[in-house]
Amino acid sequence: MDQEKLATILDWPLPSSLKQLHRFLGFCNFYRRFIPKFSELARPLTELTKEGNFNSDNIQQLGPRASFLALKRCFSAAPLLHHFDFELSRTVHVDSSGYAVAAVLSQPDQAGKLHPVSFYSQKLTDRERGWAIFDLELLAIVEAFEQWRAWLMGTTEPVQVYSNHSNLCHFTTAKNLTPKQARWASFLDGFNFVILHIAGKANPADAPSRRPDLLGEGPLIPTQAIARRMVSVNDVGGIIPSKSFNLYDLHFQRPTQELLDYFIKNYDKVSQDERKALTERDKILWFQDWIFVPSTLRTRIIQLFHDAPTVGHPGIARTLALVTRSFSWPGIRKDIIRFRRVRLDHGGGGFTQ
Structure with a gap:
C-alpha cells in the first residue's frame, strides 16, 4: 500500500492533551469492528481518559505509546484497510476544521460495511483560514477530488460525498456563485x-482535520488569529449594528492590534472564581482547548455565528456546533436557546444582554 495514502494516519502525533486523546480514540472507534481485540488494544489509552489519569508523563509511558502506535498500524493493513477496486462504489467523507481539510475515501465490503481505502489531510494557508465555512468545506471536496481524480472520475454510479455542512447539498444547483466557487464548480463538473x-x-x-500537528505552533487559536477566527465564518461586515459593540466596528479582513487589545481587555474582567477553573495563555483565558468567553461577550459571540449569511440562521444544534468549535462557557446551550427564543419573539431583532 502506498504510504502516502496513509500519511494522514501514520503521521498522527501522540496526543498531548485529553481532548486530543478523545479525538484520536473517537476516530479509531469509527473502525473498531475491523480492528481485532480493539478494546484490549486501546485499553492503555482508554485508561488515561478516566478522571485524573491523563498527564504529560502518563501518555509517554510504554503502554500508552505502544497502544497508540499499534492502533495506527491497524489502518495500514487488512482487515481494516482495503485496496481500491474500480468495480465498487465510492464514498468520500470530508471536513474542514478551520485550520486544515481532511477526507476519507471508502468502499464497501461484501456485507456493505465501508472500509477506508485512502486518507487525505492538508493544512490551510493563512489566506484560506480567512475564508467562510462554506468555502472551506467546499475546498475539502475539491481537494479530495483532485487527490483521487483517477479513482473518482468516470463513475457510472454517483460518488457519495458526505459533509457536515448541510448548505453544500445544494451547491451543484446553486445559481449565484462567487468567482472562486464558479472555478471549483467547473472542475467538479467533470x-x-x-x-x-x-x-x-x-x-x-x-x-x-483536527490533527494537532496540522495546527502548527501555539494553542488551538493563536492570539494573533483570534480576530480572524471569530469572523471567518463569513463576511460579517455590516451585519452587527455599530452602536451595539465597538468590537465589530472594524474591517475584519485581518486582525488588528486595536481589536486584539480590546479583546484582551475584556478577558481581564473575568471574575477570580471563573479563573480558578481556567488556564491563561497569551493573556487569553482557556478552558482546555477552547477560548473561554466572559459574560460580557457571550451574546455577541452567539449573534456573530447565528446571523452569518452563509449559515442562514441555523437552529440551536447548529449554532451550538459553530460556537463550540472555538469557544466555551458554562451554560452555553441555555444561552443559545434563550437567544433563539428572544429572536423569535422579536421577529428576528437583536437584543442586548
Whole structure:
C-alpha cells in the first residue's frame, strides 16, 4: 500500500492533551469492528481518559505509546484497510476544521460495511483560514477530488460525498456563485457525484482535520488569529449594528492590534472564581482547548455565528456546533436557546444582554 495514502494516519502525533486523546480514540472507534481485540488494544489509552489519569508523563509511558502506535498500524493493513477496486462504489467523507481539510475515501465490503481505502489531510494557508465555512468545506471536496481524480472520475454510479455542512447539498444547483466557487464548480463538473449531509460526530474525516500537528505552533487559536477566527465564518461586515459593540466596528479582513487589545481587555474582567477553573495563555483565558468567553461577550459571540449569511440562521444544534468549535462557557446551550427564543419573539431583532 502506498504510504502516502496513509500519511494522514501514520503521521498522527501522540496526543498531548485529553481532548486530543478523545479525538484520536473517537476516530479509531469509527473502525473498531475491523480492528481485532480493539478494546484490549486501546485499553492503555482508554485508561488515561478516566478522571485524573491523563498527564504529560502518563501518555509517554510504554503502554500508552505502544497502544497508540499499534492502533495506527491497524489502518495500514487488512482487515481494516482495503485496496481500491474500480468495480465498487465510492464514498468520500470530508471536513474542514478551520485550520486544515481532511477526507476519507471508502468502499464497501461484501456485507456493505465501508472500509477506508485512502486518507487525505492538508493544512490551510493563512489566506484560506480567512475564508467562510462554506468555502472551506467546499475546498475539502475539491481537494479530495483532485487527490483521487483517477479513482473518482468516470463513475457510472454517483460518488457519495458526505459533509457536515448541510448548505453544500445544494451547491451543484446553486445559481449565484462567487468567482472562486464558479472555478471549483467547473472542475467538479467533470465528476459524477452527490453531496449528502452527515452529522459531525458521525463523520470519520472530522478528527483527521483536527490533527494537532496540522495546527502548527501555539494553542488551538493563536492570539494573533483570534480576530480572524471569530469572523471567518463569513463576511460579517455590516451585519452587527455599530452602536451595539465597538468590537465589530472594524474591517475584519485581518486582525488588528486595536481589536486584539480590546479583546484582551475584556478577558481581564473575568471574575477570580471563573479563573480558578481556567488556564491563561497569551493573556487569553482557556478552558482546555477552547477560548473561554466572559459574560460580557457571550451574546455577541452567539449573534456573530447565528446571523452569518452563509449559515442562514441555523437552529440551536447548529449554532451550538459553530460556537463550540472555538469557544466555551458554562451554560452555553441555555444561552443559545434563550437567544433563539428572544429572536423569535422579536421577529428576528437583536437584543442586548
